[in-house]
Amino acid sequence: MDGMEDRMSAMQYSFTLPSDYGMSIIRRRIEAKGHITDGFPQLVFEAFLHAGRDARRSHATENLYAPFYQWDRPEGMNRFLGSQGFTQ
Incomplete structure (x- = not known):
């Protein structure tokens, strides 16, 4: 065992x-x-980060959406990447 698990x-x-x-489209999607x-196996934490250009960020030239996931083990992440949860 190489410890990767x-x-x-x-x-x-x-x-x-x-x-x-x-960005309301992104918020509705989230x-x-x-x-x-x-409840996805081995998923510890998830966050759906987003930043929209608005009055507070008027200097921004774009809107951003960035999902973040923390996995207990690499196998969980690999299963997720091949699942419908990732493609939706």
């Missing part, structure tokens, strides 16, 4: 969206689909 893994990916993209990964 005992390591936690983190996964984060991001989408850069146009500055005029309606609300409607965020629960899909609840």
Whole structure:
């Protein structure tokens, strides 16, 4: 055993969206689909990060969406990447 089975893994990916993209679409998506990964084997933590260009971020040139996942073991992350939860 090489010890890889005992390591936690983190996964984060991001989408850069146009500055005029309606971030309410992203918030609705998080609300409607965020629960899909609840209880996924070996998933320890998930966060759906987003930042929209608005009055407080008027200097920003884009909107951002960046899911973040913390996995107990790499096998859980690998299973997730091949599942419908990831493709939805």
